[in-house]
Amino acid sequence: MKRNIFKSGISQYALAVAAVAATSAICYVLARYLGYQSISLILLFMVSILATFLGIGPVLLAASLSAFIWDVFFIPPRYTIHIERTEDILMLGMFFIIALINGVLTTRIRKQERLARDREERTNALYQLNRNLSAAANKAQFLEESDKLYKTLFNSISHELRIPVATIMGASDSLLSSVHPEAIRVELLTEILKASERLNRLIENLLNMSRLEGGRIKPRPDWHDVHDLVNEVCENLKEELSRFRVQVNIPEDMPPVKIDFGLMEQVLYNLVHNASQYAPPSTEIGISAFYSDGLLNLQITDRGPGFPENEISLIFNKFYRVGGSKPGGTGLGLSIAKGFVEAHKGMITVENRSDGGAMFRISIPAETFREDINQ
Amino acid sequence: MNQAENVLIIDDEVQIRRLLEITLTANGFNTFFAASGKEGLVSAATHNISIILLDLGLPDIDGLDLLSKFREWYTKPIIILTVRDAEEDIIKALDSGANDYLTKPFRSGELVARMRAALRLSKEKGDNPVLESGSLTIDTVSHIVRKNGVIIKLTTTEFSLLALLARNKGRVLTHQQILKEIWGFGYLEQTQYLRVFIAQLRKKIEDDPSIPTLLITESGIGYRFGA
Structure with a gap:
């Protein structure tokens, strides 16, 4: 900003003259109390200050002018150019040289500083531009992905x-x-x-x-018979399952477990429905359950095509559909199953069976009840 | 059915009302309609209604409140119609006197079967000491249960549970209703007792305990004795 104000050369020269005049006037008053040598230091100080913000020309003018004024108005004999003492001539010469050097050096430093600042500003601008560009690129990519x-x-x-x-x-x-x-x-x-x-x-x-x-899934566990769970699912999928051999395997002494029936029913439904959609007719779909170490374990097996190994980690993702899936289906079923199992603090995994087909394993922590109740 | 039964349908959805009208008329019912709770109360009081189908989501009054109002004087069957995932409401409705429930969307065949079961149940005098269901006979006086003529040994609790469900054949009894009836008020939360006893009973009376046809689970709600 300052640079702009003093941009025009004429105003810079005018300012230099004014500053010298004002300082000289003050010095003229002070000369009554101070020696003329001290006056030279005040003038030099003023020139140094001017050098910090004026161009080289005005500084030279201020230096010359103040040297002249110092000679005429302060060095004895006053009001003449003439100087009596040799040391005063030396001091005037040195004053002029110091003022000059001061002016030139300060201006050069300022120039370098300005260059450095310009460079920095340019670098900053470039950096900012670069950042904006890459942000824009990221955003474009993000938009493209979410669009997809x-x-x-x-x-x-x-x-x-x-x-x-x-x-x-x-x-x-x-x-x-x-x-x-x-x-x-x-x-x-x-x-x-x-x-x-x-x-x-x-x-x-x-x-x-x-x-x-919406995070609105909160399991409300109650005591349930796993047989009921499996029966309910098989009943709801009666038509789909009629084309398969359904093998249910639940141990005789399977205890009641504390689970959210509705959620687990949906999990099992989605997995069994999935198997019925991809396995060839008259193959076996297996549903087995067992309880061990505080965990209710469920396994759903089929003789379908299994999952491509490189996609197996993705199949629980929302809307993910294995490449080449037959039409129909939204890619929601498995991700809902996973969400509901996790709402029970449980785990769901899938693997391809060595002899063909897929196997889903679920294990969820569930209280059980083994105590015999008599009457 | 000798004489056409009057059914009152309280539902604010025009399409559902029309569908029910067609289905129920075809099955020999006389249909009456109400689009709001207020209309429903008036209609039930002015016609000789044998059975009510009540939708829980009405514009003017909470379905459960309406149900309680009906139960102050209306003693015949009320079947609740509701949307899925409303288990709490279903349980509350059954506990406050609804005879049965159906979740929308339902199949009309299922609706008619439930209505007939509810009507039959309401007309039985309930004083027949011997309950029969397929191959099963339950003598409530001598406490003897036979399957295909063979006596089945049941514990006292098992017998009470079986008799309670069999007396209400075709009707859903909530966990709470059963626990209250058999074990008493102190056991309303003890659903695990129920699971254990139902599992034991199934082993004794079902042809295939893993695919029960007599003691049917209504998931999250209760049990129903199947025909």
Whole structure:
């Protein structure tokens, strides 16, 4: 800012003259109390101050002017250029030289300082620019990724929603607009029912997902029989499971365990449903449960294609679908299962079986009840 | 059914009302409708209603409050209709006198079966000392239970539990209702007792204890004796 004010050369020279004049006037008064040598130091001090913010020209002018004034007004005999004593001539010469050197050096230092500052500012600006650019690049990448995620989500959900709705609309419209033989009527109506169930399952999953995301899943454990859990799931998936051999394996002495029935039912449902979607018909789907060391363990096995080893760590991710999956499905089921198991402070893992198929293992800490109750 | 039963449907969804009208009329019921709790109370008082289908989510009054109002004078069956994940409400409704519940969406076949079971249950005098269900006979006087004619040994508690459920055949009894009835007020939280005794009973009376058909679990709610 200061530099701007004194930018114009003329104002700098004017300031130099004014400063010298003012200082000289003060010195003229002080000369009554001080020796003329001390006056030279005051003048020199003033020139040094000017050198800190004026250009080289005005400083030279101030130095010359103050040397002249010192000679004429202060060095005896006063009011003449003439100097009597040799040492005064020497002092005047030295005054002029010191003022000059002072002015030149200070100006040079200032110039270097300004250069350094400019350099720093440029570096800063470059750094800032660079940072902005990389932030912009990151943001662009982030946007691109979330955009991609959003599109994937949107595509899969809109597809999953539209297919059953299209089925329901098409089938009911067909029933309304034309007369069908009884067999076709039954088939169309069955399709409507199936599509509604599919839609209902999807809504269930979406609601569960949003409950999970909102952190609103709080297990309310109560005593339950694991048989009931497995039966409920098998009953709800009766139609899907009719194409498979279902092998349930629960020890005779399986104790009641304290779990949230609804949540664990959903976990088991999603895993068994998943198996029924990918395993070839008439293969075996196994559901087994056992209790050990305070943990309820559940295992779900199938003879499906298993999971590609390089994708196995990703399958519990939300909306993740294994490459080449058949259409249908949103990639929500397994991530909900994981969320619900973790809400029980439990663990869920998956591995490919050595002889083909996949195996999901769940273990959750659960209280048990072994004490015999008699009457 | 000799004479058509009057059913009152209290639900504010037009589509659901229409669907129920078609289904229930086709199954021989006379249908009456109310879109709000207030209308429902008036309609139930002015028609000879044999059974009420009550949706818990009504615009003007909390479904559970309405249920209590009905139960001050209405003694015939009330079946609750509600959305999923409302277990607490279902339990409260059953504990405050609802006879059964169905979660939306439900299959109409299931609804009609539940309505018939509730109506049959409400008409039984309940003084028949011998309860029969398939291959099972329960003599409540002599405390003898037979399966395919063979006597099955039950402990006193097992017998009480079985008799209680069998007397309410087709109806859901909540954990609390059963615990209160069999063990008493001090045991309302002891659901593990119930799990153990149900498991023991199943081993004794079910054809395949792992796939029960008599002692049916209503997950998170209670038990129902199957037909």
